[in-house]
Amino acid sequence: MFLSQRNLRAASLWSLLLTGLVSTAVAAEPVLSDADLQTLKKEQQKGINYLKNSQLEDGLWTTETVPGISALVTTALLESGVPASDPVVTKSLKRLEGFIKKDGGIYYAKSNHRNYETCISIMAFSAANQGGRYDSIIKNAEKFLRGLQWDKGEGLESSDTSFGGAGYGGHQRPDLSNTQYLIEALRKAGVKSDDPAIQKALVFVSRTQNLESEHNTTPFSSKINDGGFYYTPAAGGTSQAGKTPDGGLRSYGSMTYAGLKSMIYAGVDQNDKRVKAASEWIRRHYSLKENPGMGQQGLYYYFNTFAKALNTLKVEQFKEADGTVHNWRAELINHLASLQHENGSWTNKAERWYEADPNLATAYALLALAQCEPAK
Structure with a gap:
């Protein structure tokens, strides 16, 4: 049986006890006014209409050489309430099936992003998997992903900083972004x-956290020690937010939410020092105006990981370290409304990581908005 969003939420009820993050009871629903809900639905519909109208004749978006974008768009449409029977979704799913390879992976033949493209495709087929229609595709893709994970199959010992992680899928070193996918x-x-496979991935995720502990004995762990996450400790270590003068790898928003979410999916306990430290970092760096530590770079990716992590954590009211309380869903809905273009799309003026592409940025925005919806 494949894991539903409801089961993901149920599995994370423990997170209601995270210190300072939640101020409502277990049974509480997200606090959204009628105006917030109307804004949400308006944004979603405009975004849906834009993506439907921007689909290429062959059923993809942007380009056939990057099917990950099309898989992300398809997932966003499905999670925004567009049924799998919709002609646009049916066409895109059929086209994505054309990328399935004999090894079970779902990727462009010359791609160096085989892990990323397969992961996103699994999400799309899973969201459309009515009656088990895509069971075999998903299961074969799962086997392919297991083979890409950096472990003893690559001759690595568990002490290696690459162990357990996933890269884009070629020979690139593993990173937290691909590992969270x-x-x-x-x-x-x-x-x-x-x-x-999940527990091996957790080993890698733990080593991307700026937290000195028995789970992280890398040279970087004690240099900043703020509980946030960065891109990768492998191959000498990299943070997209840069280094400190003594070689520490700076924490930043999108990776910290991705790391915390990944720990929850991996079953890490609420009282674990890693979860507590990450929770404190996000309490100190709450923002919708930027991707903390990165400014406007990767902003829509950040919106997606921000919303998915807080929703998975069942956070209703977000309390900052200074005591300020935020209705994060309402704030995100209205902030995205202020950024949406008249044609229904979103784009990022900071072009890094393809976010100038309206199809990609709009998919991220819709995925974030889907996390703001009241539980059905």
Whole structure:
């Protein structure tokens, strides 16, 4: 049985006890006014209409050489309430099936992003998997992803900083962004949190956190020690937010939410020092105006990880370290409304990571908005 959004939420009820993050009871629903809900629906419909109208004749978006964008758009449409029977979705799913390879992966033949493209495709097929129609596709793709994970198959010992991680899928070193996609895709495929692949990925995720502990003995762990996350400790270590003068790798928003979400999916306990430290970092760096530590770069990716992490955590009212309380769903809805273009799309003026592409940025925005919807 594949993991539903409802099961993901139920599995994370423990997170209601996270200190300072939640101020409402278990049964409480997201606090959204009628005006907020109307704004949400208006944004979603405009975004849906834009993506439907921007679909290429062959059923993809942007280009056939990057099917990950099309898979992300398809997932965004499905999670925004567009049924799998919709002609646009049916066409895109059929086209994505054309990328399935004999090894089970779902990727462009000359791609160096085989992990990323397969992970996003699993999410799309999982969201459309009515009656088990895509069971075999998802299961074969799961097996492919397991083979890409950096572990003993690559001759690595568990002490290696690359161990357990996932890269784009070529020979690139592993990173937290691709590893969080790996974990989420495996969970969507029905893999349990205690599965060896998930637990190996957790080893890597723990080493991307600026927290000195028995889970992280890398040279970087004690240099900043603020509980946030960065891109990768592998191959000498990299943070997209840069280094400190003594070689520390700076934490930043999108990776910290991705790391915390990944730990929840991997079954890390609420009282674990890693969860507590990450929770404190996000309490100190709440923002919708920027991707903390990165400014406007990767902003829409950040919106998506921000919303998915807080929704998975069942956070209703977000309390900052200074005591300020935020209705994060309402704030995100209205902030995205202020950024949406008249034609229904979103774009990022900071072009890094393809976010100037309206199809990609709009998909991220819709995925974020889907996390703001009241539970059905």
